[in-house]
Amino acid sequence: xxxxxxxxxxxxxxxxxxxxxxxxxxxxxxxxxxxxxxxxxxxxxxxxxxxxxxxxxxxxxxxxxxxxxxxxxxxxxxxxxxxxxxxxxxxxxxxxxxxxxxxxxxxxxxxxxxxxxxxxxxxxxxxxxxxxxxxxxxxxxxxxxxxxxxxxxxxxxxxxxxxxxxxxxxxxxxxxxxxxxxxxxxxxxxxxxxxxxxxxxxxxxxxxxxxxxxxxxxxxxxxxxxxxxxxx
Amino acid sequence: xxxxxxxxxxxxxxxxxxxxxxxxxxxxxxxxxxxxxxxxxxxxxxxxxxxxxxxxxxxxxxxxxxxxxxxxxxxxxxxxxxxxxxxxxxxxxxxxxxxxxxxxxxxxxxxxxxxxxxxxxxxxxxxxxxxxxxxxxxxxxxxxxxxxxxxxxxxxxxxxxxxxxxxxxxxxxxxxxxxxxxxxxxxxxxxxxxxxxxxxxxxxxxxxxxxxxxxxxxxxxxxxxxxxxxxx
Numbered sequence: 001x002x003x004x005x006x007x008x009x010x011x012x013x014x015x016x017x018x019x020x021x022x023x024x025x026x027x028x029x030x031x032x033x034x035x036x037x038x039x040x041x042x043x044x045x046x047x048x049x050x051x052x053x054x055x056x057x058x059x060x061x062x063x064x065x066x067x068x069x070x071x072x073x074x075x076x077x078x079x080x081x082x083x084x085x086x087x088x089x090x091x092x093x094x095x096x097x098x099x100x101x102x103x104x105x106x107x108x109x110x111x112x113x114x115x116x117x118x119x120x121x122x123x124x125x126x127x128x129x130x131x132x133x134x135x136x137x138x139x140x141x142x143x144x145x146x147x148x149x150x151x152x153x154x155x156x157x158x159x160x161x162x163x164x165x166x167x168x169x170x171x172x173x174x175x176x177x178x179x180x181x182x183x184x185x186x187x188x189x190x191x192x193x194x195x196x197x198x199x200x201x202x203x204x205x206x207x208x209x210x211x212x213x214x215x216x217x218x219x220x221x222x223x224x225x226x227x228x229x230x231x232x
Numbered sequence: 233x234x235x236x237x238x239x240x241x242x243x244x245x246x247x248x249x250x251x252x253x254x255x256x257x258x259x260x261x262x263x264x265x266x267x268x269x270x271x272x273x274x275x276x277x278x279x280x281x282x283x284x285x286x287x288x289x290x291x292x293x294x295x296x297x298x299x300x301x302x303x304x305x306x307x308x309x310x311x312x313x314x315x316x317x318x319x320x321x322x323x324x325x326x327x328x329x330x331x332x333x334x335x336x337x338x339x340x341x342x343x344x345x346x347x348x349x350x351x352x353x354x355x356x357x358x359x360x361x362x363x364x365x366x367x368x369x370x371x372x373x374x375x376x377x378x379x380x381x382x383x384x385x386x387x388x389x390x391x392x393x394x395x396x397x398x399x400x401x402x403x404x405x406x407x408x409x410x411x412x413x414x415x416x417x418x419x420x421x422x423x424x425x426x427x428x429x430x431x432x433x434x435x436x437x438x439x440x441x442x443x444x445x446x447x448x449x450x451x452x453x454x455x456x457x458x459x460x461x462x463x464x
Contacts, residue, residue, distance in 0.1 A: 113424045115351060143451065155450040159432055186435030192345045193432035196425035200391055203418030204452060212452040217433075218387040219375065220440045 002173035009070030011063045011077055011085055014045045017101060019075030020147025021139065023049055024178035026057035027150060033059050033154065035066030035089075042066075052150070067092035072174070074099045076139075077119060079106070086125055093133045097167045099174075100125055100191075101139040103198035111203040113196045114207040122191040136162035137191035138170045138182060140198045143212025153180070156214025159185035159194045183217050234405035241302030243267040243309055243317055246277045250308030250376060252379025253371065256410035258289035259382060263463060265291050267298030267321075273297075284382070299324035304406070306331045308371075311338070311353060318357055325365045329399045331406075332357055332423075333371040335430035340464035343435040345428045357393065363415045368394035368403045369423030370392055372430045375444025386410070388446025391426045399439040415449050 008025050012018040013034030020033045021226060034049075036042035042060025049058040058067075067073050067089035073096055077085045082102045086093075104121040108113045120122040126135040142156050158175055160182040162168045168184055175182035185193065199216065204213040240257050244250040245266030254264045258281060266281075268274035274292025281290040292298075299305045299321035305328055309317045314334045318325075336353040338346045350356040350412040357365040374388050390407055392414040393402045400416055407414035417425065429447065 072380070110424075111418055113418070113422045115347070115424060119345070119347060146451070161432070183436050184439045185432040186343055186345075190343075190345045190428070190432045190435060192347060193425070193428035196422070196428050198415040200393070200422045200425035201449075203422060203450065204415050207416045208452045210452050214448055216448045216450055217436065217445055218434060218448055219378070219445040220442050 002138050002170065002177055005029050006029060006071040007031040007033065007069060008132045009033045009035050009066035011066060011073065011075050011089065012042060012081070013060070013066075013076065014042055015076060015078075015104055017139070017147070018074070019049070020144045021056055021074060021076065021101075021178075022148055023052065023150060023184075025174070026053050028177040030057070030177070032057055033061060033069055036060065036065035037063065040129040046111065048134035061181065064089050064092060070096070072097045072099065072170070074101065076101050083128070084119060086128065090129070093129065095223045096133060097170060098125070098129070098133050098135045099138050099171055100135055103140045103195045104200065111206055114171045115192055115196060120189055120192040121195055122161070125190045126188045134162065134164040134167040135188060136160060136164075136167050137188060138171050138175065140194040141201060141214055142180060143214060144212070145212040155216070157181045157183060157217045159183060159187050159190070161188055161190040161194065163188050181217070181222060183220070234402065234409055237261050237263060238303040239263040239265065239301060240395055241265045241267050241298035241305045243298060243305060243307050243321065244313070245292070245298070245307060245308065246270075246274055247310075248376035249379070250306070251277065251281070252376045253308065253333075253410075254290055254304060255284065255382060256379055257406070258285050260409040261288065262289070262409070264289055265293060265298040265301055266318065267295035269295065296321050296324060302328070304329045304331065304402070308333050313338045314353060314357065315360070318360065322361070325361065328365060329402060330357070330361070330365050330367045331370050331403055332367055335372045335427045335463065337431065343431055343438055345431045347424055347428060352424040353427055354419045358420045366396040366399040367420060368392060368396075368399050369420060369426060370403050370407065372426040373433060373446055376447060378446070379445040382454070386412050387448070389413045389415060389449045391415060391422070393417050393420055393422040393426065393463070395420050399434060413449070414455060415452065
């Protein structure tokens with residue numbers, strides 16, 4: 001626990017990746033609000049999650065209301081909806097941390113790295129929002145498949161990139177709350193590494209017929225609390 | 233062993249990364265020719281390597297002669313010298329596999345991802361060479377520090393990207409010869425992931441004060457022969 005329970009909005013929380021994060025954060029003791037274009041659907045999905053969790057940790061509403069009510073906002077919508085969603089909730093983000101898990105996947109060739117001309121999809125959002133929001137890139141490389149298997153250890157680390165070190169540290173704490181080791185990996189432009197890696201890991205999934213390849217960082221002394229048996 | 237000993241040219245073989253690969257390939261039983269702009273220096277470095285290895289596995293000459301005499305050519309020069317070196321040895325590459333370990337680091341900000349406008353430094357070389365050479369991206373994320381500690385297990389996997397699956401497979405075999413697990417990670421454009429990751433890992437090295445952060449791929453059944461205790 002980062003010290004206290006907070007309220008997280010998961011924009012795109014009815015999707016696979018967002019839903020997985022919502023379940024994990026709810027299980028860890030945080031309050032979670034699923035945001036969606038469809039508030040009724042978000043409420044229904046939240047109810048099902050509460051049944052899974054055995055307690056009322058999750059609620060659902062519009063993206064805008066979810067962002068407004070949250071301490072920290074997590075963006076998990078598809079790349080094609082990333083900018084429009086941010087623009088829609090922009091007023092509600094002011095002064096907050098926005099965790100952006102976007103990878104610029106362009107269907108159908110999602111196993112090909114296709115970074116945007118700006119270099120990084122998440123860095124482009126930080127440029128859009130300017131100093132009013134601290135954007136932190138995280139969670140691109142954790143498979144939704146593994147997130148949703150609540151009984152299972154998540155054998156995957158995440159790269160945490162952002163221009164504000166304190167915001168990165170908060171996100172590393174939130175990742176630790178759900179059993180994921182996050183590593184300070186440099187400024188927001190370095191999000192390009194996590195974004196490109198997403199397509200490379202999809203290529204590995206296809207080639208080796210596995211549902212959720214990920215990475216572990218080696219060569220760094222790991223927090224003993226997070227050290228697990230990493231033999232897959 | 234990929235089945236037989238081959239001759240590898242390591243262009244930039246007097247450098248840290250190239251030298252580390254040369255020592256490992258020499259130790260594995262392959263013949264290695266260090267290429268350098270300075271043939272005398274390459275010969276001197278090769279002599280020192282042979283003393284370390286306890287046998288005459290390594291020789292040194294110009295980049296051009298090294299490439300001409302090799303079965304497989306490995307490029308480990310700094311990014312600023314990548315294109316000029318390839319142009320210099322181009323004739324000698326025809327029909328061969330070129331393993332390009334280049335990451336587009338731009339000093340002094342080597343811990344910032346700065347991919348070239350084409351998206352990937354290695355993909356740009358494949359575009360330059362066209363169908364006459366099969367370019368495979370590999371070894372960007374293995375620290376020279378660990379390569380040179382010959383007694384030490386290399387706790388790092390590598391992403392293997394290239395448009396030719398058979399060439400990728402050959403490089404995975406060569407990586408296995410030196411104790412490194414390589415993973416098919418998609419077409420040559422996916423080299424952007426390994427290239428960007430290089431800067432992110434340098435950022436991790438700086439932040440966590442370690443000499444050689446790397447990655448392991450998780451969630452994939454690993455070749456048992458390559459499975460090591462990965463607790464760092």
